[in-house]
Amino acid sequence: MPEKGIVNTKQFIWLLYIIISSFAAMQIPGMLIMQAGRDAWLSVLCAWFLDVMLALVYAYMGIRFPGENFVQYSITILGKYLGRMIGILFPLFFLLVSTIVLKGLSQIVSTVFLPTTPFNVILVSSYFVSALISRKGIEVIARVTEVLGPLFFISVMVLCFLVLPDFAIDRLKPQFDEGVRQFIVGAPILLTTFGVCIIMAMYIPLCNRPENGFLAKFSAVSLGALVVGLLTALAVGIFGIEDAQYMYSPGLELAKMINFSNYLERIEIVWLLILVGSTIVASSSLFWAFGQGFAQIFGLKTYRPLIYPGALLSLVLCVASFPRSAQQTHFYHYTFPIIAFFVETGLELFLFGAALILGKRGTA
């Protein structure tokens, strides 16, 4: 097996949480408000429930195929050739997610914090740092998340607490004024984002207690749902849906408005730390999963030489596919949920069904 590192359950939780937090710090709350309006916070609850259900399948497969991740058990279930064809889709999906995440990060940093710095400098730097961390291995990434994850969670909670005086609950009413369709359609957008935590299937074989896979995912998604739910509810309750739905990062706008008697101000820098930290670490996890998955598909002894080429491939895709920020947002809103739904839910349920029908089990 190319990766020999071990993670514990606590690190497992923060590894997953940091991925959700990177999306929450960017455009997902705004997209959710655009889709579901005042009912966005209900979409969060719906997505949380569906994702927990999906986590049961991933956790079961992790136990049914001990010591194997989904790339490996797709080969065990479907055989050498078809299994590899299906299995390669997972690492490619992680590469796609890293492309979207790093483009989103660079866009916010360039627009809000470093407007005079050339965009490509920010983009290439983000890729370089992510790849550098990724090449150090899963244990290093896990230790980083163990420090940053709780820090980011507490920071978001404090930010939410500080904007609470401006919150008007009347702006969240009436619920269901355009029927239930809106919040039901909003749930898949968030589900596909939470669903990136299918990366859990790459961590389960490396966890010192693989049976805790479900617990880790449940805890991480619950924390993530709390953060996204609070941000969407506060953004709607403070700015109203008319303004909140067009915000690129509602959390950033919330942080910008904190001002206590000219004493406590420019708090958005805390948001920048959360955004940069979580996105870089999340991308490094995704590059690691890409390298690890590819190494297993091709039967390589090590995944490390694939990290920088993978990051370069993602950078080229980013430059070629999203020359403007609107294109990334457009892709993330309309195309990504379809791809993600296919990979996160469709492929895994297909593997789950195939394993049951063919009676395949892991041998370790």
Place this chain on the structure above:
Amino acid sequence: MTGLLFFLALAIGLAEGIPLAKQNLRKELVVMSSLLGIATLLAAGNYLGFSSPLMLLERVLEPIGKAVFK
């Protein structure tokens, strides 16, 4: 940007490829070079005005997304 991408591909190829060749890890070298080759081809294609794979995917899936989401 295309020039920078080519330079990065060359730098990564040398930095990763030489140790792999010395250790006689041929399979790793082939996969690593293939990834760099694909990245270089995509960068060249973008420079020449060809659509990227993500744009092609978007053309196929976007109508479905627009039918479902607002």
